[in-house]
Amino acid sequence: MNQTRKPPLLDMEFWSVTLILTVISGLLMWGVVIFPIDQYLAEASSVSKDIDFIFRFMAFFGVPIMVYVIGYIVYFAWRYHTRKGDDLMAVGSDIHDQPALETAWTIIPSILMLILGVISYVVLPKYYMASAASVATIEVIGHKFYYEFRYPGLSQSVDNEMHLPVGKQVTIDLTSTEPDIQHAVIHSFWVPEFRVKQDMIPGMIVPIHITPTQIGTYRIICTEFCGLGHPDMVGKVVVESQADFDKWFADQRTAQAGAANQKPIAFTRGDAAAGGQTFAAKCTVCHGTGSFDMRKVGPGLGNLFHDPNHANLVTGKPANDADVADIIEHGATGDLGTMPNMQVNGLTDKDIANLVAYLESLHK
Ligand code: HEC
Ligand SMILES: [Cu+2]
Structure with missing residues (x-):
């Protein structure tokens, strides 16, 4: 051929x-x-x-x-x-070496x-290696599906919004957990503007060290697919002047001291109809109005006050107005997961009173 x-x-x-x-x-x-x-x-x-x-x-x-x-x-x-007319059996030139x-x-x-x-x-070690220069260590915990920040000097943690003073190095201890660690998943802490991205791993604490250099508000994005709520897992970090940071910190302390004083919610004046609207807007992602076992994320709340099978709330207390208001105000963490507190759910005292009145009215 x-x-x-x-x-x-x-x-x-x-x-x-x-x-x-x-x-x-x-x-x-x-x-x-x-x-x-x-x-x-x-x-x-x-x-x-x-x-x-x-x-x-x-x-x-x-x-x-x-x-x-x-x-x-x-x-x-x-x-x-x-090309047309070429010999189809032709072999290419055998170049090698x-x-x-x-x-x-x-x-x-x-x-x-x-x-x-x-x-x-x-x-890379610049943000991994331990350094004595850090002014504070902040614990950042990934949850399904939000970020929890624990500051030294604050008795309660802050959710989803982190504040940092500009120009100061901080150490951030990253981890992930849930009330039952078996249910914890890997999240990720990514602040694109900081060029820092680190997995948050259950059972493991990874410290990173960063010095924010520009005042501004930046997104914290979870880049590890962690479940159905993954796309909602967006927090923010507010980098501000030392004075603004001190003011924020002082406000947190006052707010938390107030919470510790257990200022009771005036639930008696609640308006069930308004509560129903708030419920539809802020609670139905996680709660239905069926029986306790009809769970979405949290339990069904239809029989909250009148359930012979669940006489007690998830907090172990009997179902009465004050203790239900307490759960809605401070949140709760138990076997079923984490119920966010009123700041996270964006509620006022009045909303809580209305919600309690609404839940009372649900008896089936
Ligand atoms: C992100 C999901 C989520 C949202 C939003 C949420 N909850 Fe919850 N809630 C839960 C979980 C999870 C529990 C169970 C906590 C536990 O196991 O301790 C719970 C528990 C409760 C309980 C106690 C139930 C019981 O039987 O003891 C009440 C009351 C409650 N939530 C009311 C509300 C109200 C009112 C809102 C709206 C303002 C709301 N929740 C929004 C997740 C949520
Ligand atoms: Cu996540």
């Missing part, structure tokens, strides 16, 4: 294509160097710039690799495709990977 072999040609056409790829690659590399990342995503912590440098480094050398590899694949596919080329494409990427490894080795 007649076999035609096309000799490999490094002709003018090949070198023109190479020139075009070089120009494209050069322009993109220049783009990588001048791209103002911080205009799209603020560099709001002391490690942000270093992390962005690693990103730039990878993108800078990734660009030519991508452009030449894809460029030549497309070019050769076009150049050597079978290009020692110079093979050595180059092995050694250059190896060196790049090595440099990348070294830079990462220097940068």
